Amino acid sequence: MNLNARIPSGPIEQRWDKARFDLKLVNPANKRKYNVIVVGSGLAGGSAAATLGELGYNVKCFCFQDSPRRAHSIAAQGGINAAKNYQNDGDSVYRLFYDTVKGGDFRARESNVYRLAQVSVSIIDQCVAQGVPFAREYGGLLANRSFGGAQVSRTFYARGQTGQQLLLGAYQALERQIDAGKVKMLPRTEMLDLIVIDGKARGIVARNLVTGRIDVHMADAVVLATGGYGNVFYLSTNAKGSNTTAIWRAYKRGAAFGNPCYTQIHPTCIPQSGDYQSKLTLMSESLRNDGRIWVPLKQGDTRTAAQIPESERDYYLERMYPSFGNLSPRDIASRAAKRVCDEGRGVGPGGLGVYLDFSDAIRRLGQKTIAERYGNLFEIYERITGEDPYTLPMRIYPAVHYTMGGLWVDYHLMSTVPGLFVLGEANFSDHGANRLGASALMQGLSDGYFVIPYTLGNYLASEKFAKVDETHPEAVAALAQTQSMTKQLLAIKGKRTVSSFHRELGKLMWDFCGMARNAKGLEQAADKIAGLREEFWKNVNVSGEAGDLNQNLESAGRVADFLELGELMCHDARVREESCGGHFREEYQTSDGEAQRNDDSFSHVAAWEYQGPNQKPVRHQEELQFEYVKPVQRSYK
Amino acid sequence: MNLTLHVWRQKDVATPGQMVRYDAPNVSEHMSFLEMLDVVNEGLILKGDEPIAFEHDCREGICGSCGFMINGIAHGGFKNTTVCQLHMRHFEDGDEVFIEPWRATAFPVMKDLIVDRSAFDRIIASGGYVSVSTGSAPDGNALPIRKQDSDLAMDAAACIGCGACVASCPNAAAALFTGAKISHLAHLPQGQPERKERSLRMVRQMNAELFGNCTNIGECEATCPKGIPIEVIASMNGDFLAASWQERPPVEIAGAG
Ligand SMILES: Cc1cc2nc3c(=O)[nH]c(=O)nc-3n(C[C@H](O)[C@H](O)[C@H](O)COP(=O)(O)OP(=O)(O)OC[C@H]3O[C@@H](n4cnc5c(N)ncnc54)[C@H](O)[C@@H]3O)c2cc1C
Ligand code: SF4
Ligand code: FES
Numbered sequence A: 001m002n003l004n005a006r007i008p009s010g011p012i013e014q015r016w017d018k019a020r021f022d023l024k025l026v027n028p029a030n031k032r033k034y035n036v037i038v039v040g041s042g043l044a045g046g047s048a049a050a051t052l053g054e055l056g057y058n059v060k061c062f063c064f065q066d067s068p069r070r071a072h073s074i075a076a077q078g079g080i081n082a083a084k085n086y087q088n089d090g091d092s093v094y095r096l097f098y099d100t101v102k103g104g105d106f107r108a109r110e111s112n113v114y115r116l117a118q119v120s121v122s123i124i125d126q127c128v129a130q131g132v133p134f135a136r137e138y139g140g141l142l143a144n145r146s147f148g149g150a151q152v153s154r155t156f157y158a159r160g161q162t163g164q165q166l167l168l169g170a171y172q173a174l175e176r177q178i179d180a181g182k183v184k185m186l187p188r189t190e191m192l193d194l195i196v197i198d199g200k201a202r203g204i205v206a207r208n209l210v211t212g213r214i215d216v217h218m219a220d221a222v223v224l225a226t227g228g229y230g231n232v233f234y235l236s237t238n239a240k241g242s243n244t245t246a247i248w249r250a251y252k253r254g255a256a257f258g259n260p261c262y263t264q265i266h267p268t269c270i271p272q273s274g275d276y277q278s279k280l281t282l283m284s285e286s287l288r289n290d291g292r293i294w295v296p297l298k299q300g301d302t303r304t305a306a307q308i309p310e311s312e313r314d315y316y317l318e319r320m321y322p323s324f325g326n327l328s329p330r331d332i333a334s335r336a337a338k339r340v341c342d343e344g345r346g347v348g349p350g351g352l353g354v355y356l357d358f359s360d361a362i363r364r365l366g367q368k369t370i371a372e373r374y375g376n377l378f379e380i381y382e383r384i385t386g387e388d389p390y391t392l393p394m395r396i397y398p399a400v401h402y403t404m405g406g407l408w409v410d411y412h413l414m415s416t417v418p419g420l421f422v423l424g425e426a427n428f429s430d431h432g433a434n435r436l437g438a439s440a441l442m443q444g445l446s447d448g449y450f451v452i453p454y455t456l457g458n459y460l461a462s463e464k465f466a467k468v469d470e471t472h473p474e475a476v477a478a479l480a481q482t483q484s485m486t487k488q489l490l491a492i493k494g495k496r497t498v499s500s501f502h503r504e505l506g507k508l509m510w511d512f513c514g515m516a517r518n519a520k521g522l523e524q525a526a527d528k529i530a531g532l533r534e535e536f537w538k539n540v541n542v543s544g545e546a547g548d549l550n551q552n553l554e555s556a557g558r559v560a561d562f563l564e565l566g567e568l569m570c571h572d573a574r575v576r577e578e579s580c581g582g583h584f585r586e587e588y589q590t591s592d593g594e595a596q597r598n599d600d601s602f603s604h605v606a607a608w609e610y611q612g613p614n615q616k617p618v619r620h621q622e623e624l625q626f627e628y629v630k631p632v633q634r635s636y637k
Numbered sequence B: 001m002n003l004t005l006h007v008w009r010q011k012d013v014a015t016p017g018q019m020v021r022y023d024a025p026n027v028s029e030h031m032s033f034l035e036m037l038d039v040v041n042e043g044l045i046l047k048g049d050e051p052i053a054f055e056h057d058c059r060e061g062i063c064g065s066c067g068f069m070i071n072g073i074a075h076g077g078f079k080n081t082t083v084c085q086l087h088m089r090h091f092e093d094g095d096e097v098f099i100e101p102w103r104a105t106a107f108p109v110m111k112d113l114i115v116d117r118s119a120f121d122r123i124i125a126s127g128g129y130v131s132v133s134t135g136s137a138p139d140g141n142a143l144p145i146r147k148q149d150s151d152l153a154m155d156a157a158a159c160i161g162c163g164a165c166v167a168s169c170p171n172a173a174a175a176l177f178t179g180a181k182i183s184h185l186a187h188l189p190q191g192q193p194e195r196k197e198r199s200l201r202m203v204r205q206m207n208a209e210l211f212g213n214c215t216n217i218g219e220c221e222a223t224c225p226k227g228i229p230i231e232v233i234a235s236m237n238g239d240f241l242a243a244s245w246q247e248r249p250p251v252e253i254a255g256a257g
Helices: A012-022 A028-033 A043-055 A093-103 A110-130 A162-179 A245-251 A285-289 A316-320 A330-342 A359-365 A367-385 A440-462 A473-492 A498-513 A519-539 A551-575 B033-046 B118-125 B147-157 B164-168 B175-186 B195-208 B219-223 B231-247
Strands: A035-039 A058-062 A183-186 A189-197 A200-208 A214-218 A221-224 A263-269 A292-296 A354-357 A394-403 A420-422 A604-609 A618-623 B003-009 B018-024 B096-100 B109-111
Touching (some): A012 A110, A035 A200, A043 A058, A043 A183, A043 A440, A093 A110, A110 A162, A110 A440, A162 A440, A162 B118, A162 B147, A189 A214, A189 A473, A200 A221, A200 A473, A214 A473, A221 A440, A245 A420, A245 A551, A263 A285, A285 A367, A292 A316, A292 A330, A330 A354, A330 A394, A359 A367, A420 A440, A473 A519, A498 A519, A498 A551, A519 A551, A551 A604, B018 B033, B118 B175, B118 B195, B147 B175, B164 B175, B164 B219, B175 B195, B175 B219, B175 B231
Parallel strands (some): A035 A221, A058 A183
Antiparallel strands (some): A189 A200, A200 A214, A263 A394, A292 A354, B003 B018
16 A cells, blocks of 8 residues: 655745645646536535635535535634734744644644645635634734643634634635536535546445435546544534545545544533433633633532632642643543543532633623623533533533544545545544644645645646546446445344444443553454444344435444444554553553653554455554654643 | 424425324433434334434534424524524423424425425525635735624624524515625625625525515514524615615716707
8 A cells, every 4th residue: 555645855844835836737728627526515625615616627516414504614613723923922834833743742744734834824814805704803903812732822713603604604605616607516415435446536426315316426536525533432522414434435445544543532521411412512622711620629529619619629730731721732631631530529410520610710801701702602501501601610521522533645635545635624634643722624724725726636637537437337336335235224124223323332432442542442342343333234223215315324324334433443542552642542651641652663644454344454654754843742731 | 201292294395294293201301302302213213113304413503404393483482592402491291392394485395394495505606705716815914804893794694594584484584594694794894895796696596586575574583593683684675775776777867068
């Protein structure tokens, strides 16, 4: 397997310029002759489809929701980073680059991260020009806030709805191209397979979710921007429909899967309330700017928060990490919360919670300012829990939030299958083993607006494309395979529902491949998942018909893929015998419980290659070079 | 608590539907309304029946996927709350709950509680954007914008495209939705160059989609989960009228000599 990352040579600050100069261009008159498929209409896919349409390509864009405006990106609350240094507080492209490489615990590719930091400034300009209503100061200029893992204020935001506003900007740009006839949008259509002909990605198989019809769509290149796979844990902050199907089926067609075990657990989510729980709700990390996190000093303390005097509270993040305090990076804050709860000092039902307390901030700044900053978040919290955070501290607990792993891509964002590009959360990307807050929106838009328009053009201009259509044997075979899988799922008629399998898988993943992992647990979990998968294919009950709108069938296909992915995640976590970022192996920690990397053996990306059903996949390595930011033990003390 | 549900069941767009009664036993007050339906659906699947189809994704009140009538009120009628954010603590043991899809000619029912809202996308496609292609933008701070204007733009931009305004309007008008986008862009300098064209095109598209006419009843504002103010409709009408006036063919002005 070829893992050549195609990183340009020369000083890092010139690499993207050099690449852009070296990349071949498609003659403007020829662009309309190329057909491009974009799967996904979130920040990454929406911005890519709109921009490729503007450039003149023939684009077909797919999403499974009823409208491209509903992609999961819409839910992002906190903000988007950019190295604008508008606050004059010492930010720069280099600092954003540095923070991201360090925040990722030295497991990201330096050149990609540098490009991301460079492009970040253009993203803000583009979004402002589209009319995205970012927060502003009274002087009329853009406002910023700080976010976990950074000591500068570089996050741009639109109230608590940054993702929504950025996505609507991309969606509107996309609708403009739809109106112009350059993009054909196929909503309620789910990609179920990738078509590879002569070693190149040449199309997809997709199911119309209304009529149930399964069709082949051919193209000269395929772009996947299908989001993350956090829902392998069943409970996560992701939207219910977020899934791994597109990238998983591409993996089975030859695209390497990078670092599948890297999962981000977000420290500030509303704790689970019962077994029926269908998802977990994130409380934006921006709350940590003014909220203070604490638990009682004593174990099993049953007093209410108000009854516990200041001297008997443990503001553990401020204590353990005095320089970053409540703004410590996510992986660190999550593990610290788990640790204090494991010690029996957690609060709320089951002791699975810590306080996020605004009383000091309200006293200092007044309720009005706090309401201005976080009003809508406080409302969400109250609506869900029935408790008023202005008077009672919030209760929060970590939850699965983001997956840094994904399909392996090179500097051009191309996977190991030529012509298959992967953007946004779906690729293994720029965040290494841990993503900093407000960096996913930045990456999605960087990939879609500013990177893929160049690198895709280069691919199209460099390759010769044989004429192929739906009748090609590979297309016919992929179609037949998808149809037969659908039939098979409906024919089992077993005794368990799809979601009961999904919940069981999620619990295994959370217990053994979650915030803390160890060799024995991971091996057991991998075996149990294999067993669960076998049972699924014998005993699942999928109701309804194939030729119909059938939500049960949709989720059955997605859970079938999660049942395979979960096992790969456990293998990947097992082999990586070190702790780094969100991947914490109990066997590898420092004496004070911090993650201990092993740079000699694991300073690489693990890229897994599929070998066939029930065969062990092969693990390849892309060695990482750190020429600019020298790996040290991450310290936020 | 135990509830009795009456739910609209309809196979597809071409088949007539009907209300069907279901028991929802042991509902916890901490569940969301959709979680309550999830549990009912699990039971239906195990009995070999088809689960109730309803649209949902984020379950956080932001994607706009969810939405149906609960006892005749869009999203159930709790202030600033979508059905996915509605919790069962607002119901009582023994309640009968009637659940029906949005009803509007422009929103045909596709299955059970799912309707086709693609008309909204076509309204946006007709002009709900600033025509600025990637790469051509000036520096973000080159154009200061009065905070108050930016806040008003944000108020209007908060629309999630759920369709509750249409469903609760006796005329099934889409004026709140369309007005929200027109007003968002009209409050910003970036939106000015195309302001008139935009209002003409979007209002015409809205009418072409078979939405009804707005007669200022105000039900839309009352049920909108994002608190979109009815002023956006006035702002849309103002822009539309001004633009239509100027669109009339120029009249020769007779000179004095
Ligand atoms: C609650 C929450 C808050 C967040 N807040 C922030 C924040 O403040 N700042 C930040 O930087 N990041 C944040 N993130 C992370 C960030 O939102 C996501 O990582 C990012 O939006 C992902 O964008 P995307 O375009 O890659 O994918 P998505 O937005 O997930 O889009 C995926 C698209 O792919 C489509 N799709 C998927 N599978 C298929 C298929 N098989 N066939 C057809 N279409 C398919 C979907 O329909 C959708 O259009 C947050 C995440 C969550 C969960
Ligand atoms: S205006 Fe309100 S009710 Fe209408 S679509 Fe937008 S958010 Fe929904
Ligand atoms: S499911 Fe997204 S708004 Fe209700």
